[in-house]
Amino acid sequence: MKVIKDIREMQSISNALKKEGKIIGFVPTMGFLHKGHISLITESKKKSDVTVVSIYVNPTQFSPSEDFEKYPRDFKSDENLCINAGVDIVFYPNGDYMYSDEHKTFVITEELSTKLCGISRPEHFRGVTTIVAKLFNIVNPNIAVFGQKDAQQSIIIKKMVEDLNFDIDIIIVPIVREVDGLALSSRNKYLSEKHRKDAPTIYSALTKAKDLIKEGEKQSRNILDFINKTLLSVPDLKIDYVSIVNMQNFEKVETIGTNTLIAVAVYFDSTRLIDNILIN
Ligand code: PAF
Secondary structure: OEEEOOHHHHHHHHHHHHHOOOOEEEEEEOOOOOHHHHHHHHHHHHHOOEEEEEEOOOHHHOOOOOOOOOOOOOHHHHHHHHHHHOOOEEEOOOHHHHOOOOOOOOOOOOOHHHOOHHHHOOOHHHHHHHHHHHHHHHHOOOEEEEEHHHHHHHHHHHHHHHHOOOOOEEEEEOOOEOOOOOEOOHHHHHOOHHHHHHOOHHHHHHHHHHHHHHOOOOEHHHHHHHHHHHHHOOOOEEEEEEEEEEOOOOOEOOEOOOOEEEEEEEEEOOEEEEEEEEEO
16 A cells, blocks of 8 residues: 655556556545544445545634644554555645645535534535545546535535536445444544443434334424434533435425435534434
């Protein structure tokens, strides 16, 4: 496995691979890899000849009050996980090198980026779409793989790819969960023992809501009441939002039909966790 730190070198390797007719699969990450990331890598390997993983904690998607400095980093462990998962290339750029002091260009996917997580994190998706567009130009992949856990991010990136004519197929892979249902996330490591025990309630509220819908409850307000009540029964849990929306445009829906996303964001102290469930 090669570790490439230089933008130009990454670009010329990708160009050479493309000339040889290789399909490049790409998994962008912020490192501190877990089984969720491995499932993205596995999917990329199935669909491509060469898999590139980027590891870069992107400062522009964190607000000044968020956890950029303390975001977990462990390159040695990430490198080993990538070797074991059969990754071909890790793109691991130096932090200062991705954005020059003169950086002026940002990519914004309007409307979609101001809903759900965009309400409490107004600059977040501008940072995500900008770095992902930069990484697409550096890695030049044929396909890129994202996780359903970041449902809003995945849809926004699909829209950016469509609107800006990137010739890249976006693949979305299901959420990987701990045995007790908690969605895997690099931020789970911030949870205290007590909060870690309580956190699976997020998923159990979502699955019980799905059962209620299967049994015939179609009114969003009743499902929202149920999820809010369940979550508020957890000590120390603070709700950021619980929303029932159309999966494509994130507009709230009153009656639950197909293509509905139930999305949740909560805090345990300053640790923000998100999860979602799709109703088809
Ligand atoms: O999902 C993530 O880890 C990040 O938002 C991404 C896509 C790597 C951009 O920094």
